[in-house]
Amino acid sequence: xxxxxxxxxxxxxxxxxxxxxxxxxxxxxxxxxxxxxxxxxxxxxxxxxxxxxxxxxxxxxxxxxxxxxxxxxxxxxxxxxxxxxxxxxxxxxxxxxxxxxxxxxxxxxxxxxxxxxxxxxxxxxxxxxxxxxxxxxxxxxxxxxxxxxxxxxxxxxxxxxxxxxxxxxxxxxxxxxxxxxxxxx
Amino acid sequence: xxxxxxxxxxxxxxxxxxxxxxxxxxxxxxxxxxxxxxxxxxxxxxxxxxxxxxxxxxxxxxxxxxxxxxxxxxxxxxxxxxxxxxxxxxxxxxxxxxxxxxxxxxxxxxxxxxxxxxxxxxxxxxxxxxxxxxxxxxxxxxxxxxxxxxxxxxxxxxxxxxxxxxxxxxxxxxxxxxxxxxxxx
DNA sequence: CGAATCGTTGAAAGCAGTCAACTAGGGTGG
DNA sequence: CCACCCTAGTTGACTGCTTTCAACGATTCG
Numbered sequence: 001x002x003x004x005x006x007x008x009x010x011x012x013x014x015x016x017x018x019x020x021x022x023x024x025x026x027x028x029x030x031x032x033x034x035x036x037x038x039x040x041x042x043x044x045x046x047x048x049x050x051x052x053x054x055x056x057x058x059x060x061x062x063x064x065x066x067x068x069x070x071x072x073x074x075x076x077x078x079x080x081x082x083x084x085x086x087x088x089x090x091x092x093x094x095x096x097x098x099x100x101x102x103x104x105x106x107x108x109x110x111x112x113x114x115x116x117x118x119x120x121x122x123x124x125x126x127x128x129x130x131x132x133x134x135x136x137x138x139x140x141x142x143x144x145x146x147x148x149x150x151x152x153x154x155x156x157x158x159x160x161x162x163x164x165x166x167x168x169x170x171x172x173x174x175x176x177x178x179x180x181x182x183x184x185x
Numbered sequence: 186x187x188x189x190x191x192x193x194x195x196x197x198x199x200x201x202x203x204x205x206x207x208x209x210x211x212x213x214x215x216x217x218x219x220x221x222x223x224x225x226x227x228x229x230x231x232x233x234x235x236x237x238x239x240x241x242x243x244x245x246x247x248x249x250x251x252x253x254x255x256x257x258x259x260x261x262x263x264x265x266x267x268x269x270x271x272x273x274x275x276x277x278x279x280x281x282x283x284x285x286x287x288x289x290x291x292x293x294x295x296x297x298x299x300x301x302x303x304x305x306x307x308x309x310x311x312x313x314x315x316x317x318x319x320x321x322x323x324x325x326x327x328x329x330x331x332x333x334x335x336x337x338x339x340x341x342x343x344x345x346x347x348x349x350x351x352x353x354x355x356x357x358x359x360x361x362x363x364x365x366x367x368x369x370x
Numbered sequence: 371c372g373a374a375t376c377g378t379t380g381a382a383a384g385c386a387g388t389c390a391a392c393t394a395g396g397g398t399g400g
Numbered sequence: 401c402c403a404c405c406c407t408a409g410t411t412g413a414c415t416g417c418t419t420t421c422a423a424c425g426a427t428t429c430g
Contacts, residue, residue, distance in 0.1 A: 013275060021275045034264045041268055064256060071249060071256035078263030079219045083226055085270035090198055090206045092277040093321030097386065128409065136278025141386055143410050159395095282418070313377060326418060328378050 001060060002032040007050025010130050011042045022134035024084070025126065027111055034078060047126045092136045100135040101145045105155065106167050123161040186245060187217040192235025195315050196227045207319035209269070210311065212296060219263060232311045277321045285320040286330045290340065291352050308346040 009026040011033070023042050026032055032044060032052065064070045091100055109122045124131070132142045146162070149155045154166035194211040196218070208227050211217055217229060217237065249255045276285055294307045309316070317327045331347070334340045339351035 013271065015275065015279060019279060021271075021278055023271050023274065034260075034267060042271070061257075065253035068250035068256070071253070071260070072246075075219075075256070075259055075263060078260060078267065082219055082263065082266045082270060085267055085274060086198065086206075086208050086227070088274055089208065089270060089277055090200065092274055093206055094200060094204060138387060139409075140388085140411085144386090147410080323419060324377075325379085325420085329418090332378080 001034075001055045001057065003053045003055065004028050004030055004032055005051050005053050008047040008125055009044050009050055009052075010047055010126060011044050012130075012133065013042050020133045021136075022130055025108075025130075025134070027115060029115070031077065034081065047130070097135075097137055097141050097145045098148065100137065101142065101149065102154070102167055104131065104135055105162060105164060109164060120165065121158060121161060121163045125160070186219075186240045186242065188238045188240065189213050189215055189217055190236045190238050193232040193310055194229050194235055194237075195232055195311060196229050197315075197318065198227050205318045206321075207315055210293075210315075210319070212300060214300070216262065219266065232315070282320075282322055282326050282330045283333065285322065286327065286334065287339070287352055289316065289320055290347060290349060294349060305350065306343060306346060306348045310345065 004026050006028055009032060010022055011024045011026060012020045012022045014020055026044075033042065064074065091103055095103065105122060108124075109118065109120075112118045112122065128139045128142055132139045135142070137145075146155070146157055149167075150157050152166070154164075156163040156165055189211050191213055194217060195207055196209045196211060197205045197207045199205055210232075211229075218227065249259065276288055280288065290307060293309075294303065294305075297303045297307065313324045313327055317324045320327070322330075331340070331342055334352075335342050337351070339349075341348040341350055
């Protein structure tokens with residue numbers, strides 16, 4: 001099991017036909033995968049330089065056997081993972097391209113905010129294809145959606161990221177939970 | 186935390202606009218939700234008659250504190266949950282309607298097989314809307330896809346289920362992992 | 371038997387995917 | 401330092417799958 005101390009890692013599943021499903025973007029302070037997963041069913045690639053921190057499985061197991069608190073910690077981590085995955089299911093199954101992108105940008109901004117103070121300028125170090133594969137879209141559609149959001153004055157496209165000028169937390173909720181209908185019109 | 190001893194339960198998230206995302210169908214012998222999840226973020230409704238078996242949280246915690254094996258058991262359960270959810274992500278993000286339905290039928294058949302001997306006749310006790318919400322489709326699309334699969338002699342539509350006449354395990358793989366392209370044509 | 375819901379079928383529209391061409395950016399070598 | 405190349409990203413045109421709206425059968429339950 002590994003933890004990420006610096007950089008950005010992209011966890012994905014290869015679909016054997018060349019397409020990929022990006023499962024998660026891992027930020028510093030988060031775990032790469034689940035502990036004790038015998039056979040990792042996801043691959044990982046670094047976005048830029050990273051430094052990781054390994055926990056030997058045996059040692060982790062000893063720690064867990066010794067202190068029940070450790071076990072509960074890992075279970076709570078697992079619960080959050082499940083919840084995240086299910087929220088992503090909701091997004092992938094029910095949201096339009098614009099809703100997916102909006103929810104991603106707001107969520108990404110919120111996650112970066114947990115690492116330290118951030119401005120409205122949101123860096124996007126990963127490739128367009130990574131974001132597209134995360135959202136279940138094609139890079140072309142992602143690009144078009146960015147352009148559309150910029151025309152609506154909701155974002156501004158920067159060299160290596162975007163600036164949020166109209167999207168707010170509520171928009172994330174609106175994107176994945178609420179709005180009047182689903183997709184289309 | 187609850188376990189299901191008889192019947193079928195449908196776990197879903199309500200999206201506040203009337204739509205739902207069905208997260209999982211729970212079969213006898215499986216858990217409803219995750220242990221220790223403070224606030225369940227999914228709802229559940231029974232499909233037909235069910236009998237559940239409750240585990241008081243405190244007792245479960247004592248059990249876990251007492252035996253490290255118990256903790257590992259729960260973590261392994263959580264890992265499977267995460268993997269299941271991620272596989273579903275792959276399906277929702279990348280598969281066509283036909284692939285989703287095919288993968289669902291094969292997977293459902295396989296899960297029923299773990300409960301006891303089953304024939305090629307697969308019962309579908311849940312409503313069409315439940316299946317549709319699970320697969321991220323509309324009931325109309327699901328119905329059309331069923332009809333299309335029947336015309337291709339891959340299934341036969343029975344009164345309360347379907348009979349698999351051409352779908353095999355490999356088709357599930359083909360549906361969620363392989364084929365030449367993605368959706369469309 | 372009637373009513374209400376569920377499921378199916380039909381027709382039309384829209385969003386995203388595909389294919390293709392073009393632009394921008396980054397890195398390398400001359 | 402500039403020219404070149406290669407990749408990433410954008411934009412355009414078009415196809416088509418899925419959704420939407422609507423009406424029609426089927427089933428279940430009172």
